[in-house]
Amino acid sequence: MPLSTDEQQYLEEVSKHIEVLLHASEAPLTANDLKKHLSVSTKELEQALNVLQARLDLGVLSLHKTASGYRLQISDTYSPLIQRTFPQRQxxxxxxxxxxxxxxxxxxxxxxxxxxxxxxxxxxxxxxxxxxxxxxxxxxxxxxxxxxxxxxxxxxxxxxxxxxxxxxxxxxxxxxxxxxxxx
The missing domain is CATH 1.10.10.10 (Winged helix-like DNA-binding domain superfamily/Winged helix DNA-binding domain)
Structure with a gap:
């Protein structure tokens, strides 16, 4: 069943809050961390993460899940540019x-x-x-x-x-x- 406009707007807002937390965090955040800080259900979190990923797919960042949780990182497409520009980071x-x-x-x-x-x-x-x-x-x-x-x-x-x-x-x-x- 398709989501109502209110549900879509709610998930978009939650996805923005996830993005803010991931930008501000020095370490990956677990699903439990995100659910706790945003007071959302597992289903709402999954839907909001999908909304966030879809929005990020239009830009240069990607949502990446690791053993420690979720983090934002620059898309692999831009690795050559970063390596040329900042060789000292390698x-x-x-x-x-x-x-x-x-x-x-x-x-x-x-x-x-x-x-x-x-x-x-x-x-x-x-x-x-x-x-x-x-x-x-x-x-x-x-x-x-x-x-x-x-x-x-x-x-x-x-x-x-x-x-x-x-x-x-x-x-x-x-x-x-x-x-x-x-x-």
Whole structure:
């Protein structure tokens, strides 16, 4: 059933309030945060988010859902312009850091020695420190073996940084053995 004019106007107003809160927030806002601050139902929030997305589709921002909630970000279409104009904003993540992070993301929970086994090289403490400093990994428990090494997991901040809502959105793992056999 189509919405009445009053309902459409109400949802448009709620969508503007969501947009204001997302602009003002330094971190993503969850659906529960938005419902609480705006005193709306789950259905009204979903409808207002759809209205907001439709309005944003006409501009340069997009509504993005991450593991920590909703946020506004510049549409991917404009990434080349931003990279050319603000090259200092680009953060270079080294190959060792990305390999380590990939092993943790795809194989978690893992220990330091698990990462070293997969990568075939000794893991630099500096790499792990960088990942901890960024808040992308955390220790969560210990492996029940000699020495009880810490088990490493990714965090919601990792998911947020890479624009994911959960680990199932990671691209499929390539067949490394097949690639090695071809070379």
């Amino acid at each position: 953060e270079h993540l080294g190959q060792a850091l990305l390999e380590t992070l990939s092993v943790i993301a795809y194989k978690q929970p893992v220990t330091r020695s698990d990462i070293e086994h997969v990568r075939g090289v000794t893991l630099s403490s500096n790499i792990l420190r960088q990942l901890f400093d960024k808040g992308w990994i955390m220790e969560k428990g210990h492996k029940d073996t000699l020495g009880r090494p810490a088990l490493l997991h990714t965090t919601a901040q990792f998911l947020d940084a890479f624009g994911l809502t959960n680990l199932s959105e990671l691209p499929p793992m390539p067949d490394i053995e097949g690639i090695r056999a071809m070379s």
